[in-house]
Amino acid sequence: MSNATHDPATLAEPALRTVVFRIERKQRAAADGSGGWGEYEVPVKGHTTVVDALEWIKNHLDATLLFRHSCHHGSCGTCGMIINGVQKLACTTNVIELVAAAEEAGTDTTIEVRPLQTMTHIGDLAVDPTPLFDHFPVGASYLRPSEANKKAEIPEEIDHYVRFENCIECGLCVSACPVVAIRGFMAPAPLAAYNREIDKRPERADQLLPEVDSDEGVWGCDRHLNCSAVCPTGVYPAKHIAMLQKKIQKRRDG
């Protein structure tokens, strides 16, 4: 492939500044007396994300750092973490923006990163997401009609334009949900998947609604709305839980 943009000079642009990352590394605590935290200085550029910074640490400072990542553009859902106290995707969280926000608030610019709660801990920032899938509906489709360019004509070969569901199964909502932390609850993302499935295939309502009609299901929601606040792809799980409640109510009312 030809490419005019790549003389080495453009590849090596200078870093804008150095940012300190404070990373929770519980399993190292006993071994090295670090108290379970590691501190790293990372040179960052305007477009550096938290995942870019973690890769830099792994490649330049400490090869033992564990974290999950795959797509680097907010689509796979593997890189959820707690960044400065908030559940976020590391790959779409810009470092300079975090620093600027801290400076504006007059707080410490150190970026603190911890693993997601409510998943099984593997090590450092890496978790096993298996618990997230405990309560998803069986046989739910992952495709939906595309909402883009709604009135557009379509190719002869298809019925409508399709796209993947918004939910990337990152578990940020589950980690942020205060109900999940205190009692048995099917959790926001799985419940949202129930509502999406019933909306797409109403013929499954009789089968699926009873599965969520309980105190561990839709009636467990206390409407803290943390799930909708942290969801990186605009699923608004709390809205889906409310819609499920309405569907159940409507069936009861006849």
Next chain:
Amino acid sequence: MSHGHVVVIGGGGTGAAIVHDLVLRGFTATLVERGELTSGTTGRHHGQLHSGARYAVGDREIARECMDEVRTLQRIAPEALEMNYGLFIALTDEDVAFAPTFVEACEESTIPTREIPVEQALRMEPNVNPAIKKAVQVPDGTIDAWRLPLHFFATAKHNGADIRTFTEVVEILSAGSAVTGVRVRDLATDREYEIKADMVVSATGAWAEKVARLGGIHIPVTPGPGTMVAVRKRLNNMVISHLHPAGDGDIVVPQRGLSIIGSTQWKTDDPDTVEVPKADIDYLVKRASDLIPVFSETPIHAAWSASRPLAGASSNVEDGRKMSRDFIAIDHGTSDNLKGLISIIGGKATVLRAMGEKTVDMICSLFGVEEPCQTAETPLLPHRAFYNSRLAVRPQEVSL
């Protein structure tokens, strides 16, 4: 009874397809990946389900293989694809003059094309540059870069494959001139241990050279990273490509609520230390705007890069090329006198299943077993089944 134990190194799309094929053909299989699955090149690719149209003028055989695999994936993993077709659009008179060559090459590669009148094309894709001079429809689509491999991993796991993440191969073990297994480090516990194997397959893409070195073998592979940029709005439903000889920044792939332009290509020494050059971001946004003018006014969502393995010249690479034009399968028993080690390099995410088939064909012949490949006819389990066997039900199998 198992035909033998095969260890697959690398949890990208290639490793996923190999391990799935191995267990279906009666091998015992263990896959080891040093990070999360698809944390190498696979998870980060552009997400285009290639009909092969992009390659047809250059290489009909590669194009035909893509088209075959598009048909197969639609059968075995429809939920990992946004199958909305693609438009190749001509922007200049030169592009228009290239169109007949393009269409003929597609037809010779079994890729169905249809010329779409310009007004209709603009009704199908209202954000496309209104100055287009021609539009040709092909069966392109979008892949979920993480969930398509996960379909393979889920099915392989269900069929008994042992898949270990955060497990890095630190040495390829051998006795005399035969491989006996691998030594791995469990990165979560820092514990090292050995896994015995009758055969070891390295499906480590841009890391193939580093991994071959663990067995004392040299393969000249240079990582060739490329950048992609996503904007935070789905501007198109079909894959929009520039109708011209394949080049940089000439494809916009839609995915979920995003549109993604890619890619570029340069060379580096180490696939682990690749950063995104700012110049690439500016260049790609500009190129995307030639195809879809509003692209440059849409907020950038992410910019990232992924590394292709660029194979250099050496006798083992030349041996390996005989297997396929698109990817290289090296039997180090014949080319480097180390029996029981195979390296797989290259290919495309679209043709992962075919790469798995050809690799396991090679493994079968080395083991002297005859087992036909079944992966083209075996529907894959949904991606969520990887984490929960209760979810091993395909949407179309739900009974009411």
